[in-house]
Amino acid sequence: xxxxxxxxxxxxxxxxxxxxxxxxxxxxxxxxxxxxxxxxxxxxxxxxxxxxxxxxxxxxxxxxxxxxxxxxxxxxxxxxxxxxxxxxxxxxxxxxxxxxxxxxxxxxxxxxxxxxxxxxxxxxxxxxxxxxxxxxxxxxxxxxxxxxxxxxxxxxxxxxxxxxxxxxxxxxxxxxxxxxxxxxxxxxxxxxxx
Amino acid sequence: xxxxxxxxxxxxxxxxxxxxxxxxxxxxxxxxxxxxxxxxxxxxxxxxxxxxxxxxxxxxxxxxxxxxxxxxxxxxxxxxxxxxxxxxxxxxxxxxxxxxxxxxxxxxxxxxxxxxxxxxxxxxxxxxxxxxxxxxxxxxx
Numbered sequence: 001x002x003x004x005x006x007x008x009x010x011x012x013x014x015x016x017x018x019x020x021x022x023x024x025x026x027x028x029x030x031x032x033x034x035x036x037x038x039x040x041x042x043x044x045x046x047x048x049x050x051x052x053x054x055x056x057x058x059x060x061x062x063x064x065x066x067x068x069x070x071x072x073x074x075x076x077x078x079x080x081x082x083x084x085x086x087x088x089x090x091x092x093x094x095x096x097x098x099x100x101x102x103x104x105x106x107x108x109x110x111x112x113x114x115x116x117x118x119x120x121x122x123x124x125x126x127x128x129x130x131x132x133x134x135x136x137x138x139x140x141x142x143x144x145x146x147x148x149x150x151x152x153x154x155x156x157x158x159x160x161x162x163x164x165x166x167x168x169x170x171x172x173x174x175x176x177x178x179x180x181x182x183x184x185x186x187x188x189x190x191x192x193x194x
Numbered sequence: 195x196x197x198x199x200x201x202x203x204x205x206x207x208x209x210x211x212x213x214x215x216x217x218x219x220x221x222x223x224x225x226x227x228x229x230x231x232x233x234x235x236x237x238x239x240x241x242x243x244x245x246x247x248x249x250x251x252x253x254x255x256x257x258x259x260x261x262x263x264x265x266x267x268x269x270x271x272x273x274x275x276x277x278x279x280x281x282x283x284x285x286x287x288x289x290x291x292x293x294x295x296x297x298x299x300x301x302x303x304x305x306x307x308x309x310x311x312x313x314x315x316x317x318x319x320x321x322x323x324x325x326x327x328x329x330x331x332x333x334x335x
Contacts, residue, residue: 055227059219063235068321071242075328145302147224155229156306160288164273167313171270174320178263181327 011051018044032082035073042066052115056151130154198247205247212240220314224303230310234317241318242325250329262323269316276308 021041028034042065049058113120130153133145145153155163220233245253277288285292290305292298 056229056232059227059232060235063232063239067239068235068242071239071246072324072328075325079328079331145306146299147303147306149224149226151227152223152229152306152310153302156309157288157290157302160277160290160309163309163313164277164288167270167273167316170320171266171316174266174324178323178327181331 014044014048014051018048029084030082031077031084032074034084035070035077038073039066039070042069056149126158130158201247205243209240209244212243213237216240216314216318220310221307223310224306230313231317233310234314234319235321237314237318238321238325241322245325245329250326254326257322259323259326262319262326265315265319266323267316269312269314269319272312272315273309276305276312280305 018041021037021044025034025037025041028037042061045065046058046062049055049061113122117123130150133153145157147153216233216237219228219236220230223229223233241253241257244256276290276293280289280292281287283292283295288305288309290302290309292301293304294301
Protein backbone atom coordinates (compact mmCIF):
# COMPACT_ATOMS: atom_id res chain seq x y z
CA UNK A 1 0.00 0.00 0.00
CA UNK A 2 2.65 2.51 1.07
CA UNK A 3 4.87 1.32 -1.77
CA UNK A 4 2.11 2.09 -4.25
CA UNK A 5 1.68 5.57 -2.83
CA UNK A 6 5.44 6.22 -3.09
CA UNK A 7 5.63 4.91 -6.67
CA UNK A 8 2.65 6.96 -7.77
CA UNK A 9 4.06 9.95 -5.94
CA UNK A 10 7.34 9.68 -7.89
CA UNK A 11 5.41 9.20 -11.16
CA UNK A 12 3.30 12.28 -10.56
CA UNK A 13 6.29 14.33 -9.41
CA UNK A 14 8.34 13.42 -12.50
CA UNK A 15 5.50 14.07 -14.93
CA UNK A 16 4.70 17.39 -13.27
CA UNK A 17 8.35 18.41 -13.49
CA UNK A 18 8.45 17.33 -17.16
CA UNK A 19 5.36 19.38 -18.00
CA UNK A 20 6.63 22.33 -15.95
CA UNK A 21 10.02 22.27 -17.68
CA UNK A 22 8.38 22.05 -21.11
CA UNK A 23 6.14 25.03 -20.44
CA UNK A 24 9.07 27.03 -19.05
CA UNK A 25 11.14 26.28 -22.17
CA UNK A 26 8.29 27.46 -24.42
CA UNK A 27 7.90 30.72 -22.49
CA UNK A 28 11.64 31.38 -22.32
CA UNK A 29 13.22 34.20 -24.34
CA UNK A 30 16.82 33.52 -23.35
CA UNK A 31 18.00 30.68 -25.57
CA UNK A 32 20.94 29.91 -23.31
CA UNK A 33 18.63 29.16 -20.38
CA UNK A 34 16.32 27.24 -22.73
CA UNK A 35 19.19 24.96 -23.81
CA UNK A 36 20.04 24.27 -20.17
CA UNK A 37 16.40 23.48 -19.46
CA UNK A 38 16.22 21.05 -22.41
CA UNK A 39 19.12 19.25 -20.75
CA UNK A 40 17.13 19.07 -17.52
CA UNK A 41 14.10 17.90 -19.52
CA UNK A 42 16.19 15.09 -21.00
CA UNK A 43 17.40 14.00 -17.55
CA UNK A 44 13.80 13.97 -16.29
CA UNK A 45 12.86 11.95 -19.39
CA UNK A 46 15.67 9.53 -18.61
CA UNK A 47 14.33 9.18 -15.07
CA UNK A 48 10.87 8.54 -16.46
CA UNK A 49 12.23 5.87 -18.82
CA UNK A 50 13.96 4.07 -15.94
CA UNK A 51 10.67 4.07 -14.04
CA UNK A 52 9.13 2.39 -17.11
CA UNK A 53 11.86 -0.31 -16.83
CA UNK A 54 13.60 0.78 -20.03
CA UNK A 55 17.21 1.35 -18.87
CA UNK A 56 18.60 1.25 -22.44
CA UNK A 57 16.32 4.08 -23.56
CA UNK A 58 17.02 6.00 -20.35
CA UNK A 59 20.73 5.61 -21.00
CA UNK A 60 20.38 6.94 -24.56
CA UNK A 61 18.20 9.82 -23.43
CA UNK A 62 20.67 10.85 -20.74
CA UNK A 63 23.76 10.62 -22.95
CA UNK A 64 22.33 11.95 -26.23
CA UNK A 65 19.60 14.29 -25.00
CA UNK A 66 21.30 15.77 -21.98
CA UNK A 67 24.93 15.34 -22.98
CA UNK A 68 25.71 15.73 -26.66
CA UNK A 69 22.63 17.75 -27.69
CA UNK A 70 23.30 20.33 -24.99
CA UNK A 71 26.93 20.66 -26.06
CA UNK A 72 25.99 20.98 -29.74
CA UNK A 73 23.24 23.50 -29.02
CA UNK A 74 25.59 25.59 -26.92
CA UNK A 75 28.11 25.46 -29.77
CA UNK A 76 25.35 26.68 -32.09
CA UNK A 77 24.45 29.50 -29.71
CA UNK A 78 28.08 30.55 -29.70
CA UNK A 79 27.77 31.00 -33.48
CA UNK A 80 24.40 32.75 -33.56
CA UNK A 81 22.46 34.68 -30.95
CA UNK A 82 21.50 33.82 -27.39
CA UNK A 83 18.30 35.86 -27.49
CA UNK A 84 15.14 34.70 -29.24
CA UNK A 85 13.46 37.02 -31.75
CA UNK A 86 9.82 37.85 -31.11
CA UNK A 87 7.58 35.72 -33.36
CA UNK A 88 5.93 37.81 -36.07
CA UNK A 89 2.50 36.15 -36.37
CA UNK A 90 -0.26 35.60 -33.87
CA UNK A 91 0.09 32.52 -31.65
CA UNK A 92 -3.60 31.53 -31.91
CA UNK A 93 -3.39 29.23 -34.94
CA UNK A 94 -0.27 27.33 -33.77
CA UNK A 95 -1.86 26.92 -30.33
CA UNK A 96 -5.03 25.57 -31.96
CA UNK A 97 -3.09 23.06 -34.08
CA UNK A 98 -1.07 21.88 -31.08
CA UNK A 99 -4.20 21.52 -28.93
CA UNK A 100 -6.02 19.49 -31.60
CA UNK A 101 -3.00 17.23 -32.17
CA UNK A 102 -2.59 16.75 -28.42
CA UNK A 103 -6.26 15.93 -27.98
CA UNK A 104 -6.08 13.42 -30.86
CA UNK A 105 -3.03 11.76 -29.28
CA UNK A 106 -4.74 11.51 -25.88
CA UNK A 107 -7.84 10.10 -27.59
CA UNK A 108 -5.57 7.53 -29.25
CA UNK A 109 -4.22 6.34 -25.89
CA UNK A 110 -7.73 5.43 -24.70
CA UNK A 111 -7.63 2.32 -26.90
CA UNK A 112 -4.18 1.26 -25.73
CA UNK A 113 -3.72 -1.73 -23.41
CA UNK A 114 -2.69 -0.91 -19.86
CA UNK A 115 1.03 -0.50 -19.16
CA UNK A 116 2.66 -3.90 -18.71
CA UNK A 117 -0.52 -5.80 -19.63
CA UNK A 118 0.69 -9.31 -20.59
CA UNK A 119 -2.29 -9.67 -22.93
CA UNK A 120 -1.36 -6.58 -24.91
CA UNK A 121 -0.83 -7.24 -28.64
CA UNK A 122 2.86 -6.32 -28.39
CA UNK A 123 3.45 -9.19 -25.93
CA UNK A 124 1.61 -11.73 -28.06
CA UNK A 125 3.42 -11.46 -31.38
CA UNK A 126 7.17 -12.19 -31.54
CA UNK A 127 8.19 -11.06 -28.05
CA UNK A 128 7.74 -14.44 -26.27
CA UNK A 129 9.99 -16.14 -28.83
CA UNK A 130 12.66 -13.45 -28.51
CA UNK A 131 12.59 -13.70 -24.73
CA UNK A 132 12.93 -17.47 -24.84
CA UNK A 133 15.76 -17.33 -27.36
CA UNK A 134 17.67 -14.85 -25.26
CA UNK A 135 17.92 -17.25 -22.34
CA UNK A 136 21.57 -18.33 -22.22
CA UNK A 137 20.78 -21.89 -21.15
CA UNK A 138 18.83 -22.76 -24.29
CA UNK A 139 21.34 -24.85 -26.23
CA UNK A 140 21.01 -26.84 -29.41
CA UNK A 141 18.35 -24.52 -30.78
CA UNK A 142 19.76 -23.05 -33.98
CA UNK A 143 17.80 -19.84 -33.67
CA UNK A 144 18.76 -19.04 -30.11
CA UNK A 145 21.02 -16.09 -29.45
CA UNK A 146 21.73 -16.50 -25.77
CA UNK A 147 22.40 -12.91 -24.83
CA UNK A 148 20.93 -11.85 -21.48
CA UNK A 149 20.13 -8.28 -22.59
CA UNK A 150 17.18 -8.85 -24.90
CA UNK A 151 17.37 -5.26 -26.09
CA UNK A 152 20.81 -5.93 -27.54
CA UNK A 153 19.78 -9.15 -29.26
CA UNK A 154 16.68 -7.50 -30.75
CA UNK A 155 18.63 -4.41 -31.78
CA UNK A 156 21.66 -6.07 -33.29
CA UNK A 157 20.36 -9.44 -34.49
CA UNK A 158 16.59 -9.75 -34.91
CA UNK A 159 16.36 -6.17 -36.11
CA UNK A 160 19.85 -6.03 -37.60
CA UNK A 161 18.61 -4.44 -40.82
CA UNK A 162 16.94 -1.59 -38.94
CA UNK A 163 20.05 -0.90 -36.92
CA UNK A 164 22.22 -0.95 -40.05
CA UNK A 165 19.79 1.59 -41.52
CA UNK A 166 20.01 3.73 -38.38
CA UNK A 167 23.79 3.67 -38.49
CA UNK A 168 23.71 4.72 -42.14
CA UNK A 169 21.28 7.53 -41.24
CA UNK A 170 23.65 8.81 -38.54
CA UNK A 171 26.54 8.59 -41.01
CA UNK A 172 24.59 10.42 -43.73
CA UNK A 173 23.34 13.10 -41.34
CA UNK A 174 26.85 13.61 -40.02
CA UNK A 175 28.30 13.94 -43.53
CA UNK A 176 25.49 16.35 -44.52
CA UNK A 177 25.90 18.67 -41.53
CA UNK A 178 29.63 18.43 -41.84
CA UNK A 179 29.63 19.50 -45.51
CA UNK A 180 27.18 22.32 -44.81
CA UNK A 181 29.09 23.68 -41.83
CA UNK A 182 32.58 23.34 -43.17
CA UNK A 183 31.72 25.48 -46.18
CA UNK A 184 34.02 26.04 -49.12
CA UNK A 185 37.68 25.47 -48.41
CA UNK A 186 39.63 26.35 -51.56
CA UNK A 187 42.89 24.59 -50.70
CA UNK A 188 41.18 21.40 -49.56
CA UNK A 189 39.07 21.22 -52.75
CA UNK A 190 42.14 21.56 -54.91
CA UNK A 191 43.80 18.77 -53.00
CA UNK A 192 40.75 16.54 -53.30
CA UNK A 193 40.36 17.27 -57.02
CA UNK A 194 44.03 16.64 -57.69
CA UNK B 195 38.78 27.96 -20.41
CA UNK B 196 42.47 27.25 -20.21
CA UNK B 197 42.91 29.50 -17.19
CA UNK B 198 40.50 27.73 -14.86
CA UNK B 199 42.80 25.35 -13.01
CA UNK B 200 40.01 23.61 -11.09
CA UNK B 201 38.22 22.77 -14.34
CA UNK B 202 41.46 21.58 -15.90
CA UNK B 203 42.38 19.29 -13.02
CA UNK B 204 38.89 17.89 -12.54
CA UNK B 205 38.40 17.16 -16.21
CA UNK B 206 41.86 15.63 -16.45
CA UNK B 207 40.76 13.28 -13.68
CA UNK B 208 37.36 12.61 -15.24
CA UNK B 209 38.16 12.13 -18.93
CA UNK B 210 39.98 8.76 -18.61
CA UNK B 211 37.05 7.37 -16.62
CA UNK B 212 34.53 8.70 -19.14
CA UNK B 213 36.40 6.96 -21.96
CA UNK B 214 36.77 3.78 -19.89
CA UNK B 215 33.06 3.84 -19.04
CA UNK B 216 32.28 4.21 -22.75
CA UNK B 217 34.32 1.08 -23.48
CA UNK B 218 32.54 -0.74 -20.64
CA UNK B 219 29.12 0.24 -22.02
CA UNK B 220 30.27 -0.82 -25.49
CA UNK B 221 31.56 -4.25 -24.60
CA UNK B 222 29.18 -5.05 -21.76
CA UNK B 223 26.07 -4.25 -23.82
CA UNK B 224 25.29 -7.97 -24.17
CA UNK B 225 24.79 -8.29 -20.43
CA UNK B 226 23.75 -4.90 -19.14
CA UNK B 227 22.04 -1.82 -20.48
CA UNK B 228 23.87 -0.05 -23.24
CA UNK B 229 25.47 -0.79 -26.56
CA UNK B 230 27.09 0.90 -29.50
CA UNK B 231 24.89 4.00 -29.63
CA UNK B 232 25.29 4.91 -25.98
CA UNK B 233 28.97 3.99 -25.88
CA UNK B 234 29.74 6.06 -28.97
CA UNK B 235 28.01 9.09 -27.52
CA UNK B 236 29.75 8.75 -24.15
CA UNK B 237 33.14 8.38 -25.84
CA UNK B 238 32.44 11.46 -27.96
CA UNK B 239 31.39 13.34 -24.81
CA UNK B 240 34.81 12.61 -23.33
CA UNK B 241 36.55 14.07 -26.39
CA UNK B 242 34.19 17.08 -26.45
CA UNK B 243 34.88 17.77 -22.77
CA UNK B 244 38.58 17.72 -23.60
CA UNK B 245 37.98 20.15 -26.47
CA UNK B 246 35.95 22.48 -24.25
CA UNK B 247 38.56 22.66 -21.51
CA UNK B 248 41.85 22.40 -23.38
CA UNK B 249 40.84 24.11 -26.61
CA UNK B 250 39.89 22.95 -30.07
CA UNK B 251 43.48 22.81 -31.28
CA UNK B 252 44.54 20.38 -28.56
CA UNK B 253 41.49 18.18 -29.20
CA UNK B 254 42.20 18.15 -32.94
CA UNK B 255 45.71 16.94 -32.21
CA UNK B 256 44.29 14.09 -30.10
CA UNK B 257 41.40 13.14 -32.39
CA UNK B 258 42.76 14.12 -35.79
CA UNK B 259 39.93 15.31 -38.06
CA UNK B 260 41.26 13.24 -40.98
CA UNK B 261 41.09 10.08 -38.87
CA UNK B 262 37.71 10.94 -37.33
CA UNK B 263 36.16 11.64 -40.75
CA UNK B 264 37.31 8.29 -42.04
CA UNK B 265 36.10 6.50 -38.91
CA UNK B 266 32.51 7.66 -39.60
CA UNK B 267 32.53 5.54 -42.74
CA UNK B 268 34.60 2.70 -41.27
CA UNK B 269 31.94 1.99 -38.63
CA UNK B 270 29.23 1.58 -41.27
CA UNK B 271 31.57 -0.58 -43.34
CA UNK B 272 32.30 -2.82 -40.34
CA UNK B 273 28.55 -3.29 -39.84
CA UNK B 274 27.73 -3.98 -43.49
CA UNK B 275 30.91 -6.06 -43.86
CA UNK B 276 29.77 -8.36 -41.05
CA UNK B 277 26.58 -8.93 -43.00
CA UNK B 278 28.54 -9.69 -46.15
CA UNK B 279 30.84 -12.13 -44.34
CA UNK B 280 27.75 -13.90 -43.03
CA UNK B 281 26.54 -14.15 -46.63
CA UNK B 282 29.90 -15.50 -47.80
CA UNK B 283 29.75 -18.11 -45.01
CA UNK B 284 26.53 -19.42 -46.46
CA UNK B 285 23.91 -17.56 -44.43
CA UNK B 286 21.68 -14.60 -45.17
CA UNK B 287 22.79 -10.98 -44.96
CA UNK B 288 23.39 -10.16 -41.26
CA UNK B 289 22.62 -13.76 -40.24
CA UNK B 290 25.36 -14.04 -37.63
CA UNK B 291 24.58 -17.68 -36.92
CA UNK B 292 26.40 -18.48 -40.16
CA UNK B 293 29.64 -17.03 -38.79
CA UNK B 294 30.18 -20.17 -36.72
CA UNK B 295 28.69 -23.28 -38.28
CA UNK B 296 29.37 -25.58 -35.34
CA UNK B 297 27.97 -23.20 -32.78
CA UNK B 298 25.44 -20.71 -34.21
CA UNK B 299 25.12 -19.17 -30.76
CA UNK B 300 28.82 -18.24 -30.77
CA UNK B 301 28.35 -16.82 -34.25
CA UNK B 302 25.51 -14.66 -32.92
CA UNK B 303 27.67 -13.42 -30.04
CA UNK B 304 30.54 -12.59 -32.39
CA UNK B 305 28.27 -10.91 -34.92
CA UNK B 306 26.52 -8.76 -32.32
CA UNK B 307 29.87 -7.81 -30.78
CA UNK B 308 31.36 -6.68 -34.11
CA UNK B 309 28.19 -4.94 -35.29
CA UNK B 310 27.88 -2.99 -32.03
CA UNK B 311 31.52 -1.99 -32.40
CA UNK B 312 30.73 -0.61 -35.86
CA UNK B 313 27.78 1.35 -34.48
CA UNK B 314 29.93 2.71 -31.66
CA UNK B 315 32.71 3.84 -34.00
CA UNK B 316 30.33 5.61 -36.39
CA UNK B 317 28.35 7.32 -33.62
CA UNK B 318 31.45 8.50 -31.75
CA UNK B 319 33.14 9.74 -34.92
CA UNK B 320 30.03 11.56 -36.21
CA UNK B 321 29.47 13.27 -32.84
CA UNK B 322 33.10 14.38 -32.55
CA UNK B 323 33.29 15.66 -36.13
CA UNK B 324 29.95 17.48 -35.71
CA UNK B 325 31.32 19.22 -32.64
CA UNK B 326 34.54 20.09 -34.47
CA UNK B 327 32.50 21.46 -37.38
CA UNK B 328 30.38 23.63 -35.05
CA UNK B 329 33.20 24.80 -32.84
CA UNK B 330 35.58 25.47 -35.73
CA UNK B 331 33.33 28.08 -37.32
CA UNK B 332 33.60 31.81 -36.95
CA UNK B 333 30.76 33.63 -35.24
CA UNK B 334 28.05 34.87 -37.64
CA UNK B 335 27.32 38.67 -37.67
